[in-house]
Amino acid sequence: MLQKLEEVKKEFDSEIDSVASMPDMAQFKADYIGKKGRLSALMGGMRDLSVEDKKTFGARANEVKQEMIAAVEKRSQAIELEAINAKLEKNRQDISWTDRITDKGQQAAGLHPLTKVTRELEDLFLSMGFDILDGPHIEDEYHNFEALNIPESHPARDMQDTFWFKDKKHLLRTHTSNLQIRGMETHKPPFKFVGPGKVFRCETLDASHEAAFHQLEGMMVGRDISVPHMIHFLRTLLSEIFKSELKVRLRPGFFPFVEPGFELDYECLLCGGKGCSVCKQVGWVEALGCGMVHPNVLRGGGIDPNEFNGFAFGLGIDRLTMMRYRIDDVRHLHSGNLQFSEQFRTY
Amino acid sequence: MKISLDWIKDFVELPELSPQEMGVRFTLSTCEVEGVEETNAHMEQVSVVEITKIEAHPEADKLRLVSFETGSGERRVVCGAPNVAPGMKVPFAPIGTTLPGGFTLEPKKIRGVMSEGMLCAEDELGLSDDHAGLMELPADAPVGKSLAEYLELKRDVLLDIDNKSITHRPDLWGHYGMAREFSAAFGKPLAKPFDEAWIEKMRGLYNDETPPVSVTVDEGTACLGFCGLSVDGVSIKSSPVWMQQRLTACGMRPINNIVDISNYVMLELGMPNHIFDRDTVRGGRIIVRDMGKDGTFTTLDEMERKMIAADTMVCDAEGPSSIGGIMGGLTSSVKDETNRVFIEVANWKPERIRHTSTRLGLRTDASQRYEKSLDSHQIERTVLRILELLLESCPEAKVVGSLVSDKVQLKPPLIIDLTLERVNSILGTTLEQSEVIRILESLEYKIDAQGDVMKVTVPSYRATKDVEVDADLIEDVGRIYGFDKLIPLAPHNEITVTSLSPAKIMERRIQDFMVLRGRALEIYSYPLTGARLLEQADWSVMNEGLVLANALSPETDRMRPSLVPSLLEKASLNQKFHSKYRLFELGRSYLENEKNFSEDRHQLGIIYFDKNESPFMDVLNLMGDLLESLSLKAQIQPPNPKFANPVVASDWTGRHPHEFLDVRVMGKICGFIGTIHPLMCSKFKIKGNLVMAVLDMTDFMDRPVKDKTKYKPLPKFPGATFDCTVVAETNTPAADVLGVLKKVKLKELEDVRIVDVYPLSESQKTVTLRSWLLDRDKTLAPDFLKEAENKIVAALDKAGYPLKQG
């Protein structure tokens, strides 16, 4: 009997892997371990055995049954998986065919390079406790010139080829310095603010000259502010912008609304000051104009220059952007050409 | 402007620095040196040689082998010049010479024959543009002598100064003023050859004769004083080589001794002047007066200029002879036979000169100096320096009478109080008072120290505009002390909280939304536009009040009244490269405003373009999401003839008859979404579906974006859904059908949506609607549900949307 049991088990083991479907499996299961299956039949003949043999056979028969149940379970799962996978295989899609390799027209999306650089500057100044201001592009003479210590007779009015409106009183702001005046109207010292924005100069256009471009004006007014404070601040600022410890130098520069006035240069990052084509062999690159706010400007803004003083600076955002991305022609910035814009894609 | 260091050395001794170092030092202390140029260094190597023998080149017909005597042995070169002849004296540049073109002569074989240098033409030496042949030197030129020595050519270093960096410094428009800066910057004494004692000595040449020319300056003209001196017995000839060299170096063409002296003194003292042929002064009178009426005047460059009544002219008894402070006339200039001259030195009002010269488009050496506010104290000094050089050139000449002048006003000296404490607090230095005084004195300030206060007398040539307050003095102290010596210091900082303004936050949210949700690229288009584009876009607002007086071109002659025309232009441009694209701009447009002249409008413009399928619904859904994300109370609705859309005219050609909706924010219409009418598209050669949306944010962008979330606890009891399909006319908007359910009065009705729309026949369609029912306090009873469903169906039926049968 025991031998028969082992034969049935052997047969079971040899056949189970060839069962290929769930209905076949149900049949197979019934054949072996069903109520009328071969195992039951064998167990039915147990009563003829001796007590001793009954015990041995019963234990073994139970063991075999448990093994068979487990094997059927395992094989059933495998059959189910095969069936699902066969279905998945049928519905297989080409996952290499992404949008990126498909012609669906323009897919890229992103911000304009000037927006990117302006935001970076704004965030930098915010982190240093500066307010961010905005102001009108169409200005009056007062905010663009007079209040900035540039009276009508001043030759500096020539330096900034101004776009005038026909009333000869209004103009397109030639610098963001009008924000100094507008900022003083809304802030009480001590204060510090910056203002980025579009400015306009009546210049003939070429690859490096635009009639509409962007500046960022900054002003910090408080008590006992000195030129060394300004140098420290601007050096920190530029080092942060260029992500590199910079060397800076001041040289006299003329802006009527500051006194003393300076041009601030930084040591060329490309050649380390030895001279190259980027720095025009000078070793230094012009970064921004700056200076201590002229007492007349403070006074015009209702601030007593004997109590408060401060510094102001202005930097060109377009030039910074062009340097950052090595943009070859300033006219691309306002072109509205997506072939240009999509290079600055976010994704 | 070019500055000759050789000239500077007339007044101050310069340290031994390379030309480049000199440029850097001067840039750091005074003004921007844009370039440094060394002249005549090669002339010390080039020497006079005499040609001895000419042979044919064995391999080239046009070349010859020329042998010559250098004074220290015979040499031979290969030469192609047509005018070589034995016995001729010519300049020879040996191997190693660097010529003005920048190239250095090296030993080389020309067609197989060794050439030991080069015989030069005038252009190769930088003497002229002449390249006709070798420069022929006089027969008596001594062989072996360097050309520098023979032609008295001095080696010089020229600094090219950026004129913009000295706009505020009228005193730096001449070499003497520059020399003063070198003296202060390098701590070397400044020679003072034109001091008061010299003036006194020169005045000794005035005499009692009646001046042959009188001078009158009318009230109210551009003139700030006019002086003149008559000199007889001059003769016209060439200037000495040293003067010609200096003028050439500074970019002036030598003409004759009189013109050259005039220019030389302007370049030396910074004061423009004019030397007339006195015989051309009709009536022996000079009157400075305004034109009085419009007219024309021919300047010495033979151009006829249109003058207006308010232009000030220098006239004689008969009429104008020059435009005051700008340019002389054709008739008054010196001629070869001129014998008697009149030296004119005047000063002019900067703004008047600027106006006239800008209007005439005529910026001269004189006008650009007068624009800077010159010092009337320099008038007589300038006359006398001209006289000195005139007498050097023509020793036989003599002064007739004395200086004639009118309206010359000498301002009293400007005195500014300065304290040491103020200097040190601004510069962050610990300078001693003596050091500050030393620096200021080196710039010819006079200091009277009274305790803590230094009474600083400003030299007249700095007091015309440049120096006004103590900050100006502190700048002078700082730059001569050296700004590079200042040690950077962290500012003491108050702790302040800052955040972006609501407008900035809104702009950033919009930009991020458009990139991440709208999948669009940001562009900047031009804020200036022209009538042509506005007309092409059929835009009715032409912004005539915002037209520029000095536009660069008709295409950019005014401020744009809207983003729409710019966007159409960009849409047209980009469809050439993409069959489908999405772009947006956050830009300004500008409108006329009676009270404030103009107003800047902040607009968002969106363009979706698709050659094949209409992206209208994409833009509509996008705008809905955008407005919600900005927490704005807004509606998007069909236009209503009772309410005009201020962003786009009601009769604009670009409006689509159906696909056009107004955007209303906080009760005010401030934008639109629309498919651009094919007619407008064709005007811009756009082939495809172009959808545009514009949102004018000006009126609400200053409001903070508020988080209006109102949290509700999650429902504790299950809800139910009910779907029903009704029949509607094909043209009925699905939203109208849904609208019926929105009005059903049933508090358990949480939400209603359209599931599907399906065509039934030509004229009818079915709309399947889903209703969500929920009671937050209990499970919905089957009876209640039945009742609610009947209510919904009845409402639809009553509105004309019967339940679909079968």
Ligand SMILES: [Zn+2]
């Ligand atoms: Zn470099």
